[in-house]
Amino acid sequence: MKLKSILLSTALAAAVMLPGTVWAKSLTVAIPNNLTGLDPTNINDTLSQTSIRLIYQGLFGFDKDMKLVPLLAESYEANDNATEFTIKLREGVKFHDGTDFNAAAVKTNIDRLANPDNKLSRRSLVSMVKEVQAVDATTVKLILKEPFGAMIPSLAHPGAMMISPAALEKFGKDIDRNPVGTGPFKFKHWGADTLEVVKNDTYWKEGLPKVDGVTIRSVPESGARFAMLQTGEAQFIPSFPPELMVVAEKNPNVEVTASPSIVEYYVALNTTKKPFDDVRVRQALNYAVDKKTYCKIVYNDLCEPSDSIIPKNLAFHITAGNYDFNLDKAKELMKEAGLEAGFETEIWSGSNTEAIRAVQFIQQQLAQINVKVNVMPLEAGVAAQKIWSVEKPEDATVQMYYGGWSASTGDADWGIRPLLYGQSFPPAMFNVAYYKDAKVDAAIEGAISTADPAKRAEFYAEAQKVAWAGAPWIFLGENQNISAKSKTLSGVYMLPDRGFLLEEAAFSE
Numbered sequence: 001m002k003l004k005s006i007l008l009s010t011a012l013a014a015a016v017m018l019p020g021t022v023w024a025k026s027l028t029v030a031i032p033n034n035l036t037g038l039d040p041t042n043i044n045d046t047l048s049q050t051s052i053r054l055i056y057q058g059l060f061g062f063d064k065d066m067k068l069v070p071l072l073a074e075s076y077e078a079n080d081n082a083t084e085f086t087i088k089l090r091e092g093v094k095f096h097d098g099t100d101f102n103a104a105a106v107k108t109n110i111d112r113l114a115n116p117d118n119k120l121s122r123r124s125l126v127s128m129v130k131e132v133q134a135v136d137a138t139t140v141k142l143i144l145k146e147p148f149g150a151m152i153p154s155l156a157h158p159g160a161m162m163i164s165p166a167a168l169e170k171f172g173k174d175i176d177r178n179p180v181g182t183g184p185f186k187f188k189h190w191g192a193d194t195l196e197v198v199k200n201d202t203y204w205k206e207g208l209p210k211v212d213g214v215t216i217r218s219v220p221e222s223g224a225r226f227a228m229l230q231t232g233e234a235q236f237i238p239s240f241p242p243e244l245m246v247v248a249e250k251n252p253n254v255e256v257t258a259s260p261s262i263v264e265y266y267v268a269l270n271t272t273k274k275p276f277d278d279v280r281v282r283q284a285l286n287y288a289v290d291k292k293t294y295c296k297i298v299y300n301d302l303c304e305p306s307d308s309i310i311p312k313n314l315a316f317h318i319t320a321g322n323y324d325f326n327l328d329k330a331k332e333l334m335k336e337a338g339l340e341a342g343f344e345t346e347i348w349s350g351s352n353t354e355a356i357r358a359v360q361f362i363q364q365q366l367a368q369i370n371v372k373v374n375v376m377p378l379e380a381g382v383a384a385q386k387i388w389s390v391e392k393p394e395d396a397t398v399q400m401y402y403g404g405w406s407a408s409t410g411d412a413d414w415g416i417r418p419l420l421y422g423q424s425f426p427p428a429m430f431n432v433a434y435y436k437d438a439k440v441d442a443a444i445e446g447a448i449s450t451a452d453p454a455k456r457a458e459f460y461a462e463a464q465k466v467a468w469a470g471a472p473w474i475f476l477g478e479n480q481n482i483s484a485k486s487k488t489l490s491g492v493y494m495l496p497d498r499g500f501l502l503e504e505a506a507f508s509e
Helices: 002-017 046-055 103-115 153-154 163-178 222-231 241-249 279-288 291-299 327-336 353-371 380-388 412-419 438-448 453-470
Strands: 026-031 060-062 068-070 072-076 084-089 129-136 139-144 185-190 196-197 213-218 256-258 263-271 304-305 343-350 373-380 400-404 475-477 481-486
Touching: 026 222, 046 213, 068 072, 072 153, 084 103, 103 129, 103 139, 103 380, 153 412, 185 213, 222 241, 222 353, 222 481, 241 256, 241 380, 241 412, 241 481, 263 279, 279 327, 279 353, 279 453, 279 475, 291 353, 291 475, 327 353, 343 353, 343 380, 353 373, 353 400, 373 380, 400 412, 412 438, 412 453, 438 453
Parallel strands: 026 213, 343 373, 343 400
Antiparallel strands: 060 068, 072 084, 084 139, 129 139, 185 196, 196 213, 256 481, 263 400, 263 475, 304 475
8 A cells, every 4th residue: 555655646646747737735845954953044055045035035135046025015215324224015915823023023023033032043134124114004114233235135135034023922932933924935843854845825915825835845965856856856956066967957857957056166165273374274275175186076067166155146256365275385385384284184974965975075185194084974953953952162073064055145245254254253153164363354344344345345355355365265166056947837047146935836727
């Protein structure tokens, strides 16, 4: 009986792949890592943030091209020096629990996120807000402590999405497992590797959603995700394995898309620990890694080496320099640092196929300069605890960490400040290199204190040059985003920051 059920399930799922069928009313998306939480204000990874866009919405958001669009807000006005923002809200919107979305709800959410006592990891999005005024039911005014030109993009970040105040009062800290938003789908279940949501029949956007529900499945092994797509068990694979792209393109029922990203991959080096406290060692590691070969091995050449701390497709990027592969230079710097014989260390990464392939490549490269690297893949929840939840720098055990970053606000501030600012150590933010440089800090502070794009560009150029020379990371590359889907599926998009949009998902009949 069990075998019969499995075969029937597979047959029905496979029907999704055939043009003209109407079997599929729900969408399954296969992703490479587990989700780490469902409270948008307190999660760090792009996969979790983008998945809960199904349930939650912010005042603003982004379309498939990462262009800013109004969502729960209709419009805004700012004063000349970017210290006051008046936001007009959309009328008639309700949370999934039936309560009203209004100015009071916005005030509750922003006050909660901005309060340092709550220790929410996305606090930096609104930490510059001095006061939130609910002018009337559909008008909110934000008064800032100082000018901040990226205020509206910050509100478009998934970390600033609106949670039902009634749900916050009811569930408290357990809101992480009981999400209540205004989005196109309502929460049903979250398990070890699966998030399930169902259609919101009272969604404020007319005609949406077009599917009955969505299941997000975590499947770390690349081949397994592709197999799910081939059988119809999944219909959309964001972050599709680049090494399988050519094979997938030969499948007549599959559509593969490659597009530019704003994602930069790196290895963070804990600058508070020896020998990474020596800039010569950090620079040596950069010269010892062949970035072009990294792009070929890890991303099948759908990648290009980094030339700054900011990805090329992001505003304010400059070419800060290069660390072209040069073993002689690397060995010379190691000798100057008194480490000609090398040292032993440990690198942490995600547990998916792509991340493991990347750190194994780094391991092989650094062996050329007598650095023995022990590889330790971490499941996403474990990584969240071991890396992002550490209370004090001296308690951090991370030595090297392989990861990637993207500006999910569409603004350079959201990469430089959380990752390289001297006040952005975990758990408040994500400076896992524990890097602190007075010149970089001054440049970051200058950039966020003005709304003038020209002045911001000058500050960000300085930050890029100094941080590049300081080498808190092994700078690696910027990959293209690859996704694959059933040809019967439309309305799903992978975003430049590795996120995805599923609100308009529909199956052809």
